[in-house]
Amino acid sequence: MTEKLYYADSFMKTFTAAVLSCQESKTGYAVTLNRTAFYPEGGGQPFDTGTLGDARVTDVREKDGVIVHTCDKPFPVGETVTGSISWDRRFDHMQQHSGEHITSGVICARYHCDNVGFHLGKELVTIDFNADIPARDLPSIEAAVNRYIWEDHPIDIRFLSGEALEQAEYRSKKFIPGEVRLVAFPGADCCACCGTHVRTSGQVGLVKLLSCQKFREGVRIEMVCGRRALDYCSAVLEQNHKVSQLLSAKVMDTAAAVERMQKELYNLRGRIASLEEAAFQQKAEALSGKGDVLLLEEDMSPESLRKLCGAVGAVCGGRCAVFAGTDGGWKYAVGGGTEDLRPLAKALNAALQGRGGGKPDFIQGSAACTREDIEAFFGEKG
Numbered sequence: 001m002t003e004k005l006y007y008a009d010s011f012m013k014t015f016t017a018a019v020l021s022c023q024e025s026k027t028g029y030a031v032t033l034n035r036t037a038f039y040p041e042g043g044g045q046p047f048d049t050g051t052l053g054d055a056r057v058t059d060v061r062e063k064d065g066v067i068v069h070t071c072d073k074p075f076p077v078g079e080t081v082t083g084s085i086s087w088d089r090r091f092d093h094m095q096q097h098s099g100e101h102i103t104s105g106v107i108c109a110r111y112h113c114d115n116v117g118f119h120l121g122k123e124l125v126t127i128d129f130n131a132d133i134p135a136r137d138l139p140s141i142e143a144a145v146n147r148y149i150w151e152d153h154p155i156d157i158r159f160l161s162g163e164a165l166e167q168a169e170y171r172s173k174k175f176i177p178g179e180v181r182l183v184a185f186p187g188a189d190c191c192a193c194c195g196t197h198v199r200t201s202g203q204v205g206l207v208k209l210l211s212c213q214k215f216r217e218g219v220r221i222e223m224v225c226g227r228r229a230l231d232y233c234s235a236v237l238e239q240n241h242k243v244s245q246l247l248s249a250k251v252m253d254t255a256a257a258v259e260r261m262q263k264e265l266y267n268l269r270g271r272i273a274s275l276e277e278a279a280f281q282q283k284a285e286a287l288s289g290k291g292d293v294l295l296l297e298e299d300m301s302p303e304s305l306r307k308l309c310g311a312v313g314a315v316c317g318g319r320c321a322v323f324a325g326t327d328g329g330w331k332y333a334v335g336g337g338t339e340d341l342r343p344l345a346k347a348l349n350a351a352l353q354g355r356g357g358g359k360p361d362f363i364q365g366s367a368a369c370t371r372e373d374i375e376a377f378f379g380e381k382g
Helices: 087-111 135-150 162-167 226-247 251-286 302-313 342-351 371-381
Strands: 014-025 028-033 050-052 055-063 066-071 080-085 115-120 125-129 156-160 180-185 189-192 207-215 218-225 291-297 317-326 329-336 354-359 362-367
Touching: 080 087, 087 115, 087 125, 087 135, 087 180, 087 189, 087 207, 087 218, 087 226, 135 207, 156 162, 207 226, 218 226, 226 251, 251 302, 291 302, 291 371, 302 317, 302 329, 302 362, 329 342, 342 354, 342 362, 342 371
Parallel strands: 291 317
Antiparallel strands: 014 028, 014 080, 028 066, 050 055, 050 080, 055 066, 115 125, 125 218, 156 180, 180 189, 207 218, 317 329, 329 362, 354 362
């Protein structure tokens, strides 16, 4: 069994230990020590990284009470080594994990539900609850969580077993035999947990709840804590500053400015659609009764392409093929006539490096060819 120094002091950054074993593995060297401050992956929290002597520690796992450190260099058995934890990573994990405890405690008490899943990722923390928590409640939950954080409550960690454990009230996802490590945030949460945590709630700094989405029988909440929350808010503010400059609006007025722009855009699209429809009808009238028609146009939307093809195909008295784009990147639509157009689609795609298909009376797709290729193909097919 490996002595777990991080249980006694999550803020331990360096330590010394004796090497008990060292075996070469596919990913480096598997090293066990008589004691360690490196946290192994588990309980939703990632492993610590750092160094042992002059070797990098790239992975830490626990199996049957023994903690195995994956290192990029070997050690002689019996040697005393100094371990050093990558502190920024460790403290980030402590902030995220502690923030998750407080948030889960507040939510479980308020909605009488359970935390049924927790994952501490590189960017976000996700928590799953077996209750339907409305997304509109997130601001009030967030306010309660941060109020508790700023009150700077000391955290209580203890090991209980037997009758003392039976009498204790705590959250746990499963039955845990023997001695259980309880991490308590007095007034907010008490949970069976093996992870690393801050000493007082104030060290979490800030919790920001990002989303609440339906997940399985309940919801999944995304959140960030501490430095991640600061970085997130700073990035959002920077983006909003850029938006405010582009819109010539004050930072707090960007939403209203976007709404005005959306209304203007909606009106402009309506005017463009009307002008486009009139232009298509004018072009169709000029091609009335011309039989098979090939049109090569500037780039346009797929919807406009279909409208032009339909307008001309309805009056030309034959098949209408419309290609829009430039050499190497064309969109096409073909309609009208009396023949099944699906064989044409196969031949067109083969000859013009195209992709697409459709119904007997209408086909559409794209082609990576030149204008000359299109004209030559329809010259032969015409």
